[in-house]
Amino acid sequence: MRLRYITQGLRVAGLVLALAAPLGTPPSARAAEIVYPAGSRFGFQPPADMVPSRRFAGFERREGGATLSVVELPPNAFAELVTNFTDANLLTQGFAVEKREPMKIGEAEAMLFTGEQPSAPGTEGPTVRKLLLLVGDPTVTGMIVAQALPDAETEASLRALITNVTIRPPLTLAQQVDALPFRIADPAGFRPVRVLAGNSVLMTEGSKDQMLNVEQPILVVAQAVQQPPAAEQRDGFARSALYANQTMKDFVIERAQSYRRNGVDWHEIVARAVDVPSNKPIVVSQTIRFAPDGYLRAVGIVREDQRDGTLSKFRQIIDSVQIK
Numbered sequence: 001m002r003l004r005y006i007t008q009g010l011r012v013a014g015l016v017l018a019l020a021a022p023l024g025t026p027p028s029a030r031a032a033e034i035v036y037p038a039g040s041r042f043g044f045q046p047p048a049d050m051v052p053s054r055r056f057a058g059f060e061r062r063e064g065g066a067t068l069s070v071v072e073l074p075p076n077a078f079a080e081l082v083t084n085f086t087d088a089n090l091l092t093q094g095f096a097v098e099k100r101e102p103m104k105i106g107e108a109e110a111m112l113f114t115g116e117q118p119s120a121p122g123t124e125g126p127t128v129r130k131l132l133l134l135v136g137d138p139t140v141t142g143m144i145v146a147q148a149l150p151d152a153e154t155e156a157s158l159r160a161l162i163t164n165v166t167i168r169p170p171l172t173l174a175q176q177v178d179a180l181p182f183r184i185a186d187p188a189g190f191r192p193v194r195v196l197a198g199n200s201v202l203m204t205e206g207s208k209d210q211m212l213n214v215e216q217p218i219l220v221v222a223q224a225v226q227q228p229p230a231a232e233q234r235d236g237f238a239r240s241a242l243y244a245n246q247t248m249k250d251f252v253i254e255r256a257q258s259y260r261r262n263g264v265d266w267h268e269i270v271a272r273a274v275d276v277p278s279n280k281p282i283v284v285s286q287t288i289r290f291a292p293d294g295y296l297r298a299v300g301i302v303r304e305d306q307r308d309g310t311l312s313k314f315r316q317i318i319d320s321v322q323i324k
Helices: 004-016 077-084 087-092 155-163 173-178 231-243 310-319
Strands: 050-052 058-061 066-073 096-105 108-117 128-137 140-148 182-184 191-196 200-204 218-224 248-261 264-275 280-291 294-303 321-323
Touching: 066 077, 066 155, 077 128, 077 140, 087 096, 096 128, 108 155, 128 155, 140 155, 173 191, 182 218, 218 310, 231 248, 231 264, 231 280, 248 280, 280 310, 294 310, 294 321, 310 321
Parallel strands: none
Antiparallel strands: 050 058, 058 066, 066 140, 096 108, 108 128, 128 140, 182 321, 191 200, 200 218, 218 294, 248 264, 264 280, 280 294
């Protein structure tokens, strides 16, 4: 059984499990307008007290207690997800399914899973009410998770929130770049190729969009909105983030340093490694810019014989990034 999409999808969905305290007030009336999370093709009509999240693609209640997240996957993922999202598989992820029902979202096929996420064994946390909707449009698959703490949403309002979804046509690359939470003022000759998860962009220098065998240098810039590590933990955090990339191996760090510039804390690593798919020697540059509520991370990869001049371009690009 292939669990490629299951693992990817439920990891992202898991980001919204850390809900804040439940509300004691009933949900408010729903807004009439359709709101799209930044860069997403899936639009919703959230209640007035739910706002676009800065932590994930979707919405969350200001006071906590309810969230809606959306993950976009390739169009052929839908059938595989429906087949492999068995009750047993989902239960291993902590989602106890009570009911599943096929439905239509416009002309798209869909499957709605209804159930709950019990508190972890040995804890006294509340049981989370949870709905998971898979949407199979011919051009995109959507995995949408709506969940709420007790009394934060009624069953009917939670169902309406997740099923009242609109799918818009594919966005152009320029539109996706414009929707990113940051702006790159100086691309240094690089160009965007792909936007990922609404908060990161893949860039390259060269004419090819598909880079095989590290033919062209690539740079990925991503924003993470989560509590950054304490100053004394940042070197270990940066090294762990670098080593977690399974497309590289045999790291040899040339330089790893923390520094402060213009009132901002930075950490930079330059390392040699081996590209796993091509088995070619590469140079990796990782730069992290820390902020009180998150951090910006840039990872550049270049063939060892192309490193001269390219590493300085990586730095030039990340230095020019402006958070919106």
